[in-house]
Amino acid sequence: MSTLELREIRKSYGTLETLKGINLNLESGEFLVLLGASGCGKSTLLSMISGLSDPTSGDITLNERRLNGVHPKDRDIAMVFQSYALYPNLSVARNIGFGLEMRGIDRSTREKAVLEAAKVLQVDHLLDRKPGDLSGGQRQRVAIGRALVRKPKLFLFDEPLSNLDAKLRLEMRSELKRLHQMLGVTVVYVTHDQIEAMTLASRIAVMRGGCIEQLGTPEEIYNRPASRFVAEFMGSPPINILATQQTERGLEIASGAAVLKDLRPTDPVVVGIRPEALKTQAFDGAITLSGTVDLVELTGPEQIVSVALNDTRVTATLPADLPLALGQDIDLFVEPNRILTFDANSGDRVECLPH
Amino acid sequence: MEHQSRWFRLFIHLMALLVALIILMPLAWLFVMSISSNADLSAKPLRWWPNEIDISRYATLFDRSDNSAGQAFMASLFNSIKVAGMATIAAIMVAIPAGWALSRNPRLGWVLGGIIATYMLPPVALSIPLYFILAKFGLLNNVFGLGLVYLSILAPFVTWLLKSGFDPIPKDLERAAAIDGARLDQMLRIVILPLAMPVIATATIFAFLLAWDEFFYALLFTSNQDAKTLTVAIADLAGGRVSDYGLIATAGVIAALPPVLIGILMQRSLISGLTNGGVKG
Ligand SMILES: Nc1ncnc2c1ncn2[C@@H]1O[C@H](COP(=O)(O)OP(=O)(O)OP(=O)(O)O)[C@@H](O)[C@H]1O
Numbered sequence: 001m002s003t004l005e006l007r008e009i010r011k012s013y014g015t016l017e018t019l020k021g022i023n024l025n026l027e028s029g030e031f032l033v034l035l036g037a038s039g040c041g042k043s044t045l046l047s048m049i050s051g052l053s054d055p056t057s058g059d060i061t062l063n064e065r066r067l068n069g070v071h072p073k074d075r076d077i078a079m080v081f082q083s084y085a086l087y088p089n090l091s092v093a094r095n096i097g098f099g100l101e102m103r104g105i106d107r108s109t110r111e112k113a114v115l116e117a118a119k120v121l122q123v124d125h126l127l128d129r130k131p132g133d134l135s136g137g138q139r140q141r142v143a144i145g146r147a148l149v150r151k152p153k154l155f156l157f158d159e160p161l162s163n164l165d166a167k168l169r170l171e172m173r174s175e176l177k178r179l180h181q182m183l184g185v186t187v188v189y190v191t192h193d194q195i196e197a198m199t200l201a202s203r204i205a206v207m208r209g210g211c212i213e214q215l216g217t218p219e220e221i222y223n224r225p226a227s228r229f230v231a232e233f234m235g236s237p238p239i240n241i242l243a244t245q246q247t248e249r250g251l252e253i254a255s256g257a258a259v260l261k262d263l264r265p266t267d268p269v270v271v272g273i274r275p276e277a278l279k280t281q282a283f284d285g286a287i288t289l290s291g292t293v294d295l296v297e298l299t300g301p302e303q304i305v306s307v308a309l310n311d312t313r314v315t316a317t318l319p320a321d322l323p324l325a326l327g328q329d330i331d332l333f334v335e336p337n338r339i340l341t342f343d344a345n346s347g348d349r350v351e352c353l354p355h
Numbered sequence: 356m357e358h359q360s361r362w363f364r365l366f367i368h369l370m371a372l373l374v375a376l377i378i379l380m381p382l383a384w385l386f387v388m389s390i391s392s393n394a395d396l397s398a399k400p401l402r403w404w405p406n407e408i409d410i411s412r413y414a415t416l417f418d419r420s421d422n423s424a425g426q427a428f429m430a431s432l433f434n435s436i437k438v439a440g441m442a443t444i445a446a447i448m449v450a451i452p453a454g455w456a457l458s459r460n461p462r463l464g465w466v467l468g469g470i471i472a473t474y475m476l477p478p479v480a481l482s483i484p485l486y487f488i489l490a491k492f493g494l495l496n497n498v499f500g501l502g503l504v505y506l507s508i509l510a511p512f513v514t515w516l517l518k519s520g521f522d523p524i525p526k527d528l529e530r531a532a533a534i535d536g537a538r539l540d541q542m543l544r545i546v547i548l549p550l551a552m553p554v555i556a557t558a559t560i561f562a563f564l565l566a567w568d569e570f571f572y573a574l575l576f577t578s579n580q581d582a583k584t585l586t587v588a589i590a591d592l593a594g595g596r597v598s599d600y601g602l603i604a605t606a607g608v609i610a611a612l613p614p615v616l617i618g619i620l621m622q623r624s625l626i627s628g629l630t631n632g633g634v635k636g
């Protein structure tokens with residue numbers, strides 16, 4: 001069953017078109033992540049769904065009900081803000097119960113619901129405090145509790161974890177995931193952190209300049225990116241993009257560091273190879289890239305190695321226990337089907353099957 | 356700042372004391388004058404503390420019998436309270452929605468700029484048109500008329516003050532309240548105004564003081580006990596052939612009390628820091 005449906009959503013501020021026709025279908029219980037660089041229109045799209053602003057054109061429907069022009073409070077939607085947006089002068093309990101209070105729910109029902117939500121988020125011992133007396137993580141929990149307590153049809157999150165420190169962010173991320181699995185709610189979640197997107201999402205919409213560049217499961221987005229932009233956006237360290245040349249021998253990568261014999265694309269292409277696809281062990285059918293070790297960065301579980309190939313470099317993530325010296329010669333092996341090819345001009349991914 | 360030396364702390368306290376002295380000296384002198392006898396006041400060299408304490412002037416000013424100086428003075432005191440109080444309350448009532456609207460719609464900023472620009476006009480230039488307007492509505496020598504004039508002075512000033520008080524309150528709070536289902540009045544009352552309380556209190560005190568101390572329009576637009584305010588009444592005391600400086604000082608002491616009282620009442624909300632913690636700073 002489809003819950004949220006966005007059809008051709010456009011939004012202009014003056015002459016500037018911020019959203020250029022967004023189409024989305026969200027199933028009930030889905031966790032959709034809107035991923036994109038700063039300024040690509042993620043928050044704008046979210047505020048359109050929440051009703052805080054209206055689209056210039058296009059339709060928003062939630063459970064078959066058209067939402068255009070409906071006030072935020074009548075949309076059955078809750079939102080968690082990046083800034084938490086807790087009411088500083090009200091107690092935690094009143095903050096969480098504010099939505100129920102405004103809807104005229106009687107006191108005892110309200111208190112029960114607040115306590116229940118607070119228990120789920122483990123803030124039930126803080127109910128009498130003011131938001132100012134809480135730590136960042138606790139504030140974030142309270143903000144989520146405020147959204148949770150109303151049991152809305154749809155949850156909106158606008159970069160909820162970006163104000164937390166690294167460790168807490170990790171914790172809250174798992175907590176959100178657990179919460180989503182436990183409650184089965186429908187979520188639209190905005191972030192510019194690709195790891196957050198990969199770990200949380202049931203589907204990711206990668207946005208760029210007011211359009212959705214690709215919509216798919218995390219696995220699809222990572223392994224079969226629709227474009228060079230998506231490929232470069234996902235993954236850390238980022239994907240290696242290498243120039244190619246057509247020769248009689250086949251497709252030459254990085255000025256002849258390797259040759260893809262069977263690939264003969266019709267248009268100029270670049271290839272993309274993920275750092276973790278590069279191995280140091282030879283295997284059957286592998287493509288070989290020969291170069292010298294340029295830079296080694298140990299992250300703990302693995303080392304990020306930069307290898308100079310003729311006039312370019314590639315990055316490879318290799319096991320940490322592999323002994324490597326700067327300047328040493330190294331052969332990297334990659335499976336042919338892990339080499340992605342993109343049109344050099346448009347950036348779209350092209351399939352150039354061997355022939 | 357936890358590791359200041361003893362001497363540095365002493366220095367800070369001494370400086371604070373000095374500033375307090377400079378501010379309080381004239382006030383203390385005013386009080387001393389009000390309880391000195393005329394002989395002590397005109398003695399040469401000047402006595403810093405009177406030989407005998409004379410509180411008869413307080414009795415004179417609090418005297419309620421008909422046609423006495425005290426009755427006129429008390430009437431002017433109540434007129435001042437009425438005029439300044441009405442103008443201040445009205446100005447705050449106008450300025451809360453106006454300041455909030457201006458804060459949330461920066462594009463309307465020019466409106467406020469234009470109104471503030473009228474402050475550049477000297478009051479003399481406005482006095483004649485104002486006089487005619489008040490005369491036309493029969494509001495000359497009337498506390499409401501004077502209050503209205505003061506409102507026109509206070510409202511822009513208070514609006515501007517409150518706007519800068521609303522500015523740092525994050526818009527996300529209003530968005531959250533809207534999604535939570537708060538009506539506009541609930542949002543303002545429960546969420547926004549409590550956060551703006553320190554600024555509202557400051558604005559109230561400043562507005563009240565401005566109206567309380569106003570002299571020029573009060574002198575022009577009032578003529579007798581029906582509407583005459585304290586500033587004019589004190590000037591009357593000085594205007595006779597012989598001026599009793601002690602009496603003027605006594606009137607000054609009494610005139611200073613209501614603003615001080617309001618200041619003390621508002622002190623609690625003046626303590627700011629209420630906005631801490633609701634949003635990530
Ligand atoms: N009220 C507004 N008036 C004019 N332009 C706006 C307004 N709101 C947003 N924009 C523009 O729309 C574009 C998208 O803004 P938006 O806030 O949606 O970006 P975002 O993807 O959420 O970025 P971030 O990751 O930094 O939050 C920006 O270029 C911004 O300047």
Ligand SMILES: [Mg+2]
Nearest residue numbers: 042043044158
């Ligand atoms: Mg944003």
